[in-house]
Amino acid sequence: MSYRHLCAILAATAATAAAAGVSAGSASADATSQAQVSQNWAGYVAGDASSSTQFSSVSGSWVQPTATCRSGQTYSAFWVGLGGSGNSSGSLEQTGTQADCTADGGTDYYAWYELVPAAPVRLDLPVHPGDKIAAKVDVSGTNVTVSLSNQSTGQSTTKTLQMDAPDTASAEWIAEAPSSCDGSGSCQPLPLTDFGTVQFTSATATANGHTGTINDPNWTANPVALGSGGSTDISLGAGSSSAGASPSGLSSDASAFSVSVQPSGASGSSSGGSGDYGSGGGSGSGYGGSGSGGYGYGGYGYGGGGSGYGGSGYGGGYGYGGYPGADGGSGDGGYPGGGAYGYGADGYGAF
Incomplete structure (x- = not known):
């Protein structure tokens, strides 16, 4: 082989x-x-x-x-x-x-x-x-x-x-x-x-x-x-x-x-997907992972106060917080689904 x-x-x-x-x-x-x-x-x-x-x-x-x-x-x-x-x-x-x-x-x-x-x-x-x-x-x-x-x-x-x-x-x-x-x-x-x-x-x-x-x-x-x-x-x-x-x-x-x-150990029927990039005051939202055990990853905000909003995890999924960008950008935590976990923003700098 x-x-x-x-x-x-x-x-x-x-x-x-x-x-x-x-x-x-x-x-x-x-x-x-x-x-x-x-x-x-x-x-x-x-x-x-x-x-x-x-x-x-x-x-x-x-x-x-x-x-x-x-x-x-x-x-x-x-x-x-x-x-x-x-x-x-x-x-x-x-x-x-x-x-x-x-x-x-x-x-x-x-x-x-x-x-x-x-x-x-x-x-x-x-x-x-x-x-x-x-x-x-x-x-x-x-x-x-x-x-x-x-x-x-x-x-x-x-x-x-x-x-x-x-x-x-x-x-x-x-x-x-x-x-x-x-x-x-x-x-x-x-x-x-x-x-x-x-x-x-x-x-x-x-x-x-x-x-x-x-x-x-x-x-x-x-x-x-x-x-x-x-x-x-x-x-x-x-x-x-x-x-x-x-x-x-x-x-x-x-x-x-x-x-x-999405690791094989996850039970989700949806792999979710990462959030978009928010720039120049915009925002990127990481919604996804809507299947059981799915994952929603937050968007990445950069430049001009861009914000990255955390993904949502539904039905036991996980919502991961967004990553803050430069110039005042922020990252809001994920929104948990039933029995899920919502992770807050991570303190990273500019992308």
């Missing part, structure tokens, strides 16, 4: 999801309800159904999450990439980091790149929880350049590689449950690590000479939720990841969002 990051078919959970996209600053609940479902991806995909948009670059940053390890091996990957989202796509150019749990309950953090269908390659770039990671993929003809920087340590690496047929029809910012593949090409998502929430920021892409953020008018952006109802572009067995993950709505400038995981 080989260990892989995979392309994905994104089976829409709503009939209009593929065409509608998501507006910047839309509610988290809307992002989750409009999200397409994949067995292995959670995040955002930008592209154009007409195939007229061809991307040449994608970039983004994230803070390396902490893996919570209990028992058994689990896996999670965080990356930016080009291609791999179409039904017929067999190529994907990507680079990112990993947060895995070993069989003995230990953690394994590392950096990598992968030019699908080739196998992933580890990079000599140390990664630790809390490190600020910046990633970029550039494609020019058959040349693929992957760049990864640990901005917390000042270390970086760049590699220019050859690829016969790069896919440039889409750009992605993704948290993934990697897959295990056998010799026949049959792949199955591996158990997803409980990484809590990962924050993606500074997300941009370039297509046809134009650079923009995730929801630029020159292309369509779609949220993707990780769940058992989706599939991958490579033939899979009947299994699926033992945990789900959902993206939040986009920030006001469409360059930032978060992905939150």
Whole structure:
């Protein structure tokens, strides 16, 4: 068996999801309800159904999450990439980091790149929880350049590689449950690590000479939720990841969002989703987790007194408080449901 990051078919959970996209600053609940479902991806995909948009670059940053390890091996990957989202796509150019749990309950953090269908390659770039990671993929003809920087340590690496047929029809910012593949090409998502929430920021892409953020008018952006109802572009067995993950709505400038995981131990029928970002006096509300045992994560307020209001947990769910932003921002506590807990605001500074 080989260990892989995979392309994905994104089976829409709503009939209009593929065409509608998501507006910047839309509610988290809307992002989750409009999200397409994949067995292995959670995040955002930008592209154009007409195939007229061809991307040449994608970039983004994230803070390396902490893996919570209990028992058994689990896996999670965080990356930016080009291609791999179409039904017929067999190529994907990507680079990112990993947060895995070993069989003995230990953690394994590392950096990598992968030019699908080739196998992933580890990079000599140390990664630790809390490190600020910046990633970029550039494609020019058959040349693929992957760049990864640990901005917390000042270390970086760049590699220019050859690829016969790069896919440039889409750009992605993704948290993934990697897959295990056998010799026949049959792949199955591996158990997803409980990484809590990962924050993606500074997300941009370039297509046809134009650079923009995730929801630029020159292309369509779609949220993707990780769940058992989706599939991958490579033939899979009947299994699926033992945990789900959902993206939040986009920030006001469409360059930032978060992905939150719901551990397999939760009894909820809804994975909730993180709150939106409130900026310039606005507010982000983290409602969601409306199923039994579901989780609602608060929004993030930043700049100009933006406020982040905590999520609501219904029917035994949990409501987590918002995170206060700079310049007087505030975070209000979550609203508990029946038998649930409401967590107050956390005292973090500017996002």
